[in-house]
Amino acid sequence: MNAFSYRVQSLQPSVIREILKFTADPSVISFAAGNPAPEAFPAEEIARITNEILTKTPVDALQYSVTEGYTPLRNRIKKDLEKKGMFDSNDEDVVITCGAQQAIEVITKEICNEGDVIICEAPTFVGSLNAFRSYNAKLIGVDMDDEGIDIEKLEKTLEKHQRVAFIYLIPNFQNPTGKTMSLERRKQVLALAQKHNVYILEDNPYGDLRYIGEDVPSIKSLDKTGHVLYAGTFSKVLAPGLRVGYLCAPKNVISKAVVCMQVSTVHTSILPQMIAYKFITENNFDEHLEKLRAIYRRKSDLMLNALKMQMPKSISFTEPEGGLFIWGTLPDGDMNYFCKKAVQNKVAVVPGNAFLTDETQPCLSFRLNYSTPTDEQIEKGVAILAQVAKTMYK
Amino acid sequence: MNAFSYRVQSLQPSVIREILKFTADPSVISFAAGNPAPEAFPAEEIARITNEILTKTPVDALQYSVTEGYTPLRNRIKKDLEKKGMFDSNDEDVVITCGAQQAIEVITKEICNEGDVIICEAPTFVGSLNAFRSYNAKLIGVDMDDEGIDIEKLEKTLEKHQRVAFIYLIPNFQNPTGKTMSLERRKQVLALAQKHNVYILEDNPYGDLRYIGEDVPSIKSLDKTGHVLYAGTFSKVLAPGLRVGYLCAPKNVISKAVVCMQVSTVHTSILPQMIAYKFITENNFDEHLEKLRAIYRRKSDLMLNALKMQMPKSISFTEPEGGLFIWGTLPDGDMNYFCKKAVQNKVAVVPGNAFLTDETQPCLSFRLNYSTPTDEQIEKGVAILAQVAKTMYK
Structure with a gap:
């Protein structure tokens, strides 16, 4: 039978998906996802709207x-x-x-x-x-x-x-x-x-x-x-x-x-x-967006402040003005080892080389997401990351 | 700038889509589509179910x-x-x-x-x-x-x-x-x-x-x-x-x-x-399927009987045991001309060469759909097709 086509032969599942497997363990705090905060979904309004569509214009839908x-x-x-x-x-x-x-x-x-x-x-x-x-x-x-x-x-x-x-x-x-x-x-x-x-x-x-x-x-x-x-x-x-x-x-x-x-x-x-x-x-979509921005700002602040307070000063972090992600960079050493130690201690982050065109290139960075975890998880997770980091960096 | 890739350069919209443009005219009876009968949709039940999903487990959805x-x-x-x-x-x-x-x-x-x-x-x-x-x-x-x-x-x-x-x-x-x-x-x-x-x-x-x-x-x-x-x-x-x-x-x-x-x-x-x-x-899905089968059997019978009664005997039709389509074949002549005459007379069918690997090959067939039109449209449409056919075939 035909093998896989040349175009997909070497295609692999995303590294993030592999990491997310660890996060199926509910005791692991995941900073690895890119999901919007569930509290940001206008669930009630969507239920109302959908019901109206399906009762008024079902065939169109x-x-x-x-x-x-x-x-x-x-x-x-x-x-x-x-x-x-x-x-x-x-x-x-x-x-x-x-x-x-x-x-x-x-x-x-x-x-x-x-x-x-x-x-x-x-x-x-x-x-x-x-x-x-x-x-x-x-x-x-x-x-x-x-x-x-x-x-x-x-x-x-x-x-x-x-x-x-x-x-x-x-x-x-x-x-x-x-x-x-x-x-x-x-x-x-x-x-x-x-x-x-x-x-x-x-x-x-x-x-x-x-x-x-x-x-x-x-x-x-x-x-x-x-x-x-x-x-x-x-x-x-x-x-x-x-x-x-x-x-x-x-x-x-x-x-x-x-x-x-x-x-x-x-x-x-x-x-x-x-x-x-x-x-x-x-709906007032602008108002809805304002609500989302408030949620993400709060979560971003919470994570960034915790990182600044607790992580070794030699590890740097970007300070985003929006979106879902912070990018951390180690001063030297083995980023993959750091990520592995983190997940062993029940905090998942994404190794930065996952985002490179060639994953085997050297990389000292890792990605943190603040939209998916709860406030409590952000605080607890950063504290654990800091403990791991302090054994490796000043 | 890059032209389109080799793989899609010669890719054309489906011929059926082109025919369906004629059917935007509400006076045209379309036997050209492949849509399920709208009366076959369990709309009320879908509305009920959807409301339950969106009120009970909105985040999952x-x-x-x-x-x-x-x-x-x-x-x-x-x-x-x-x-x-x-x-x-x-x-x-x-x-x-x-x-x-x-x-x-x-x-x-x-x-x-x-x-x-x-x-x-x-x-x-x-x-x-x-x-x-x-x-x-x-x-x-x-x-x-x-x-x-x-x-x-x-x-x-x-x-x-x-x-x-x-x-x-x-x-x-x-x-x-x-x-x-x-x-x-x-x-x-x-x-x-x-x-x-x-x-x-x-x-x-x-x-x-x-x-x-x-x-x-x-x-x-x-x-x-x-x-x-x-x-x-x-x-x-x-x-x-x-x-x-x-x-x-x-x-x-x-x-x-x-x-x-x-x-x-x-x-x-x-x-x-x-x-x-x-x-x-x-739901009782088997019961739902029985209902659909009854709808399609009735519509198929209606169209096939009308075709047999009214169309010239030299034009043959398949007699499907299920599904949505009947395939008509002319004895000789120009199938595309027949389809063009039909649509000029406000009935759309699909020229059979649309379904060939090489659309330029000779083809005497055309596709009829009985699931989308109403009973009245089936009767009126076949009568018109028969009129067109009788000017060309015995």
């Missing part, structure tokens, strides 16, 4: 629908993007996807030939890396500084490689580092993409979860030349289990993405799309 | 879930398949997909390299053909007779080609022909697959909708050597908008499929999975 997505939701997303200068109805279109992850996978299938280069921030979201790997893309990670991807190294990479499918970026509260790309850097990256005529795939799952400082314009909003493909999602601002995300891109890119979706999911499950639409239109 | 699918639903599917001799827990596993279409797409991604051969019945389901095309598979259609795929031609095809990824089959009430493969033919096909050591992908969306005669054992149930991959779905027996299907296959195939899904949809939307589980366990 149960019958086959169009691949492009639920039209009222698409129109609402277009309107919201337009307000932010991110959508032009003459040139662009929107398709609803099964989470932003599907947007990323479909774009890769659509634009990246086997062996083509995809340039990413190093480190970056492992789910995207694996989507790229699943089409045999050649992954090149470019280092980051505090303002985002290193612009000189990016330029050198673009000069060196001919067949670049796109540059993948998470400019806001990046996963895993929590870093936000500065406006200046965004402009520089866009100028380079335009100069070398390659797409940017801008992934913005956490953009609405800024709890400190001012919003920075998206790269999409700075681009007037059709170089930016944009993935958004309701996973972090409503509920990830619904699996409702979207892709906004030039019309020809969306048309082909729709054909690609027609042959995979046919369309995103329609009831969740209707729930998302009804929630954002019938 | 809204949080990220596992890629493999909702565990109670997976276990129930395994149990049901086991009863039919189609599942062995030692060797096999089940993953929940976003409709059977995703199962088909994921298997193609997983097993078929670009240029590998996929053998199909000619004609076959265009959604699957397009999924195969989207990975640059080499498609080879093998003619059918009344018992299913032609076994001699299949053998010759297997002998001729080395790199065959799998044989794709819809043994029950096939889309588009409505034909059912005989037991003897199933055994022969399986023996050939085992001899040549290639997989069979058995797609069975309509199997539970048999309204005449006795069930024929699935090819999966006849196989004890791990050669059959099986795709099932709740689309035709519950509601397609939910997008809940599944793949049953040897454990190693499922493990890799799970990784492929992790990078595309992450997991199938969890609320629809919970709805499907609760519906099939809390």
